[in-house]
Amino acid sequence: MNLHQHFIVLTLMLLSACAQQPPQTSHEQAAAAQAEPAPQPRPCPAGLPADTRCLGGQDSAGAFYLIALPAQWQGELVLHTHGGPFLGAPTMKRQEADLQRWAVVPRAGFAWAGSSYRQGGVAVRAAAEDTERLRRIFIQHVGRPTLTLLHGQSWGASVAAKGAEMFGAGKPYDALLLSSGVLAGGTRAYDFRLDLRVVYQFLCGNHPRPDEPAYPLWMGLPAGSRLTPAELARRANECLGLDLPAAQRSAGQARKLKTLVDVIRVSEPSLQQHLSRSTFDFQDIALHRSGGGSVFGNLGVRYTGSDDDAALNAGVLRYARDPAAVARFGQDADLTGRIAVPVLTVHGIHDATAFVEMAHSFAGTMARAGHADTLVQTFSDDSEHSYLSDATYVALLQALRSWLREGRKPTPADVAEGCTAAQARFPSSCRLRPDYRPASLDTRVPPRQQP
Structure with missing residues (x-):
């Protein structure tokens, strides 16, 4: 083979390799121009499987973050937005505590990543930006996930929903899981x-x-x-x-x-x-x-x-x-419902921190935006706010995976059945109530004169 032929073969190989790479979104292209430092290995919090690999660091905006990778990771990522909000300076301790609480995520085979956010306070958009920055760090230094599920807990559910609204054009998140969400809008x-x-x-x-x-x-x-x-x-x-x-x-x-x-x-x-x-x-x-x-x-x-x-x-x-x-x-804090990916929610019926009636408000928000068909809401006969059960969350994650991979939109009854099945591997409670429908928030909090 002469030099000219070698050049042609090499060019074709390079073109083929490029063609196999997923196209970068505009957000990722912007992030590439400002590369973040690589996360460093660090000990995993107690309670995670011994073969879990943990990485962490502080991003360019000052937010601390933590990443956990199961030993047999298959490429699926759960990007976590924590609740609160917290008013003090960010620390790594919050992320360590959250990873311990959500240890079932790496145990179930998903990678987990969470940001402390760069500032304390009731700042929803800023927290969403910090979470998106973490997603880019993960892609840059760990790898491109085959599936990215954005999970918001409590106040973090509004952060996740806002992030999906803000960055949804490039569809960086394949689906949302919102648990015990403060989803009635900040006002x-x-x-x-x-x-x-x-x-x-x-x-x-x-x-x-x-x-x-x-x-x-x-x-x-x-x-x-x-x-x-x-x-x-x-x-x-x-x-x-x-x-x-x-x-x-x-x-x-x-x-x-x-x-x-x-x-x-x-x-x-x-x-x-x-x-x-x-x-x-x-x-x-x-x-x-x-x-x-x-x-x-x-x-x-x-x-x-x-x-x-x-x-x-x-x-x-x-x-x-x-x-x-x-x-x-x-x-900053209200939601539009303009979320163009599947959204699955779970809420304790007797939650005393974030009233379950907020789920009724969120359903209305999604419907007014024309996305009622991409929302599935589930409810658990629980009073807990911060955590329901391992089997419950595994069932929700698996339902989202099936929805995305196989096109099978789950019903609340499907998720309840999945929870029962998950108990074999993750022994814990299943209290999902497929028949439950929340009342309007006006029945819980008296309406008032609007501005």
């Missing part, structure tokens, strides 16, 4: 926490105390406040006796606690968490996300369930929404 999902603040203040009068500067409660806390979570808990215990056995609470504490639980319709164990979120998360929203205006209001709300609803409604503080603040926060 609607947290209305009940303003209700909690105003009813709590009516009953307790210590947040703020009478001798402290007054401020609108939708603000959470004013700038410069030195109130700590520990001090907030002390005030709630003082008024409600949350730290006491029921038999040791005073009659006044018991009455006020019952009123809050009955009017706001939150569980007693979740009340302190919601009070904290309506304080520190609301402060983050007011100071950093809304331009300083009120995203939340309660004009037109009628509170019911107390011993004297007339006195309660006459006495609670009332606030109007600021249209500009609502629009600004909504641009």
Whole structure:
């Protein structure tokens, strides 16, 4: 073979190799121009199979990330968006804890990757960008997955949904799994926490105390406040006796606690968490996300369930929404439903952290965007929020895989059957209720005057 023939053969081989590579999306082409440092090997958190390989690092924006690869990885990736949000600086500890919690993912043969996000706070789009950056890091340094499933948990479900809306043009994610999702949109999902603040203040009068500067409660806390979570808990215990056995609470504490639980319709164990979120998360929203205006209001709300609803409604503080603040926060935290890939959700029916009625809101959002046919919702007879069961998540992942690989859109009954089958390898509970349909969020959180 002469030199000219060698050149022709080599050229054909190169062209063939290029033709076999999947085309890069515009996002991936942009990422190639700013290559991220390679993740480094690191010990896996306890609880993962001994032959799992873990990698981690900090990306160019400052987010920490962790990757877990099962020994016999077949190319399928679960890209995880964690819940919260958290208000402190990012650390690797959150990712280690999440990987431990979701150890069933690598045990089931999927790679797992999760980002801490580059900043604390209620910033949905930024978290979605950090997650997409991690996907590109994975492709650059580990390999191109044959299947990428974007899994959002709790507040992270809104991050995942927002990411699918933001980056959906190139279809970087093949499907979404949204578990225990805060999916009613940021400008609607947290209305009940303003209700909690105003009813709590009516009953307790210590947040703020009478001798402290007054401020609108939708603000959470004013700038410069030195109130700590520990001090907030002390005030709630003082008024409600949350730290006491029921038999040791005073009659006044018991009455006020019952009123809050009955009017706001939150569980007693979740009340302190919601009070904290309506304080520190609301402060983050007011100071950093809304331009300083009120995203939340309660004009037109009628509170019911107390011993004297007339006195309660006459006495609670009332606030109007600021249209500009609502629009600004909504641009970051509300969802459009423009998600062009399959979406599978699961939600505990008795979830006290993210009400199951939020799933009804999300179904409406998807339907208004013309994507009702790409959404399947499942529900579990659980009160847990952070984790349901190994068999449940394996069944959901396998249902998504079949939907994508074989074109078989699952029904809730199919997922329930898959959960029962998964129990043989992943012994754990299966409480899926294929017949369940959630009510409207308006039946749980009273509607209010809109801006």
